[in-house]
Amino acid sequence: MQRRTPAPIPCENCPLREKPAFRQLSREELAFMHTFKRGELVVDPGATILLEESASPHLYTILEGWAFRHKQIEDGRRQVLNFALPGDLIGLQLAIMNEMQHTVTALTRTRLCVFQRDKVWSVFAKHAALGFAMTWIASREEQLLDGHLLSIGQRNALERVAYLILHLYDRAEAVGCAGNDALPTPFGQAHFADALGITTVHLSRTLRRLRERELVRWRDDSLVILDRPELERIAAYERVEGIQRPLI
Amino acid sequence: MQRRTPAPIPCENCPLREKPAFRQLSREELAFMHTFKRGELVVDPGATILLEESASPHLYTILEGWAFRHKQIEDGRRQVLNFALPGDLIGLQLAIMNEMQHTVTALTRTRLCVFQRDKVWSVFAKHAALGFAMTWIASREEQLLDGHLLSIGQRNALERVAYLILHLYDRAEAVGCAGNDALPTPFGQAHFADALGITTVHLSRTLRRLRERELVRWRDDSLVILDRPELERIAAYERVEGIQRPLI
DNA sequence: CGAGAGATTGATGGTACTCAAGGACGGTGG
């Protein structure tokens, strides 16, 4: 289920940092990040990275792969709160508030950068800019959730699907996980439906409508956007310009 | 619409800090907070405190009163993202990311503590603990949103209403704005409905069901919880223990 | 007393859910 890789990459050489989506850190900050890093971890699809209510000693940044944050009601109904892509920080709530109120599960084989939770404080104490970056990351997550909440609360199924597709594509594209209007979909319709707050049955029907209108095509674990302008119109989607974001 | 009060209270004497819900700050931190504070502002009900897309030079903490965060689709549909109570920080996204993607509007006459946005950086630089507190606040907001998202995505109207009532009551109670199972409701059913993602018509019917089952009573701008256990059962609500939180 | 905003109720229709069955794979084992 889980295994440590033998040779963790130093943060200075982290391939993610090359990407234009991320802000450059100073040499000194990078060196500090590396002392904060405890190793790497690779988990298989379906593995639980962080479990609600439990107190993992770690927090993580995704280096490769997809995961998702989710939360359940006792009777089994599940909401996918968000998807997590390379560069996303996992477990900030845990590190800051000593409590997780949601679970994080891997969708693909996922490579994670492992940090020690109990050293988070020293990040703030020694490198204010990195502490600021943590707040930045938390604020951005809040923004994404705001957008989702608007979607789930106000849009109908067709609009929601269109919105989520565009949203995911843009986020994935920013970190090099999508391009040419093709988005890998390492999840089934069940995950997608739970993210949208609709049933798989209704999602299937809704996707058929989008397919028939030749707006998207979803097969072979890959979703292709055929008519982006029309999708944007349906979803009332506004692309958020990709300002550079910090990478912890 | 807005007016400055003549004599702002120094942070050291802030009446909110007395409340058990909040963590105590050191004398030094309080003194610093006071240099960060720029004044106080009182706004009338309905006043826009922060507007989406615009770049206010300030961020705020609510000292007294209620506000709400909301976000719209172009066609007018509106989602109330969350309510804001005394002690809540408003405009963190703006301060950190230089951009607001939602609007904040006062529900009651609201007294605000005004901070300079461009000095946020110095908070991190000079008092790491306060920077940490900012991340704490952002993480908590994320937690609240997670809960709402689960509610809107998975619960039906009756469950949602029960959940939101309990959620608001507990938050208000923690800061002394509610007690004896009575919650002031400085908002109309339209706001409540937009928070729940249902129409006012359906909310009205749903409230009638709750009234007929003698679970709640809502009149005269005050909502009374008559049968909390049953409401908790319907909502599958779990009270989050009120750990002390930082107050900026 | 009339005006207007907010809340309630009724009637009707559409959206999305449930239940259920059938199809399309991909893996496994005979």
Place this chain on the structure above:
DNA sequence: CCACCGTCCTTGAGTACCATCAATCTCTCG
């Protein structure tokens, strides 16, 4: 190689939930 299986997706039929439209009702306020 193909039957067998499980999982996931698709489709159909019937129903429940919630939205829409529209009319009343209750307040407050001028």
